[in-house]
Amino acid sequence: MGQFFDSLRLHLLLRVIGALLSRATKTSVRLKQMLTEENFIFQIRTSNGAGGHFVLKQGHLRYHAGVHSQPDFAQIWRTPREAIQAMTSSDESAMLRAFDAGACRMEGRFLVALWFNEAMKLARPK
């Protein structure tokens, strides 16, 4: 049951992140520039399939619930709770710490993760 609620919380968090990013694309000069730098599918999911993905295509960034079969980069979390903890942490090292500890696997192009990290820094409310 706890896992179910954590999965819901993860969905909600990803949706909020999508909204924050969308808002920031209208206000951040740097983020506007980043939108044109490449196209990709960035996925955040758990090993049991909860999660969603962000699609950057031709300058537009959109969030979609559910798992994409061919993301360019994917974070695959052991549990939704660990994903939420890392994504909401004020510690910028939380992601790498989770990877180092085996709480998260990664696949694909890490440059996409760097893009996303930068976008998140720009979008996060000050």
Added chain:
Amino acid sequence: MINTPVMIIGGGPVGLTLALCLSLQGIRSTIINDRLTTTTHPKLDVVNCRSMEIYRQLGLSEKIRAAGNPLDANQISAFAASASGPFFSVMSDRHFIYRPVADANKAIRASRDGAFPLESMQRIAQMHLEPVLLDEARRDPNIDVQMGWRLYGFDQDETGVTAMAHHVETGTVCQYRSDYLIGCDGPASRVRNFLNIDYDGTRDLLGELFIIHFRSDEIAALYPNGQPYWHTWISRPGFSGLLVSPDASRNDYVLHRPVVPKLNERLETIVAAALGTELKFEIIQSGPWRPQFLVAQSFGRDRVFLAGDATHQYMPTGGLGMNTGITEAHNLAWKIAAVLNGWGGARLMATYEDERLPIARRNRQHVRQCAAAAFEANFPKTDALLDQTPSGAAERALMGSTFEEKVSRLYESMGIEIGYRYDQSSIIAREQGPAPDYPEIDYIPSTWPGARLPSTYLANGAALFDLLSASGFTLVVNGNSPDTGEMEKLSTAATVRNVPLAVVHIGNPDLEPVYERQYLLVRPDQHVCWRGNSLPHDPGKLLDQVRGY
């Protein structure tokens, strides 16, 4: 007030190299450094091929090699579960860069296609490089090195710069008046801050990493012939890191970790985990640091310029931090010297930023890709990695091949090291037609204007680079039937303008294709600024362009 033609703020490798480059051209400088001594931290661990070419021009390459990794010691990068194995990959033969310098330089000398640098890289710690440069600077009558002085302000006007500094211990104040002031004062550059120039890019994309410097006399025995590999990347379930031996003949090691230690996690435990066996070691220093991918929005203003970490902060993946700074110093020095010696034009100094800012951005992009590649090499890791089963063996093989595919770019990117070009610069005589590619990884020799001249050895055994003028232009004549009348016109035009011009004849038929044209005009920084199969009808116009007049 102390008068000096060039005031250099910061006496690290870039500031010292700038002073030495200026001195080679007869220009005096004063360096102030807020540290009292050279660094005691290993910091960087490589002087790359291009920087070694520059140090060769300064007559320092042998001294630097003598202070670093022995000439017969490896420059290997490997991937393993720990320093005691098992090893998934050992990159030793796939590129000349991994070979001992003595072997690599033999291969370089034997090549006839211009595809190699003149010098292989040198594995060396910054704490052993700096004393070589500082000693050289102190013995140079053109250079005044003042340790323990910190800049606290400067003003510039139309004729020069007045800088104010105080001694970090006594508080004594001193003023300096110079024609130019150069900030080589690192990532927290006061000069850059006083100029109100910020970095572009977003900070702290990867959070905090951790570094441990330690010494051990026992680690070397883990490696073949008692020579630790240069880099041992470590990855296994629950642990990852990079063990660096900056010099196989010394007992200093650096362990990089992608995360800071957990609360109550002992550093000794982390080092032991990297070594994979119980060995004696002594931790010297440690601390967190934040990798960055930043480039200054501008490289200076009027008479004040920036170089080194003051212009860029890179994660060290690819070894381009100091090494980019060395090439900046090399670019800046000849321009300052040309202006102070009276033959550089009014537009020359502005071309420093025009030429170097795009390279700093290109290198940043490369460093980002290298950083990404280093992380990606860890992705195939699973809990079965160390199983003594066929599937465990298959996973280790996959880790090894992934590492070579991904991480080799950190070491083998000769396109970045020696293939960079200034082809959009206003002091480069542009050519019509499509420019040849200059990819990041492979270096494709080219004399396309703006490119670094390809390096070769001539039939008489001399390296062409050793014959180029370091303080003026060189007309390189390729082929056997030069037009002496036209060459005389060029020489006369140079003399009238007080522009130093040397002439070098290659005289090797087998090298003619490498240099592509019969005539090449090469700058003091070894970059081609013009080429042609006949000399220009108005040589004065060409000289005025390339000297920024």
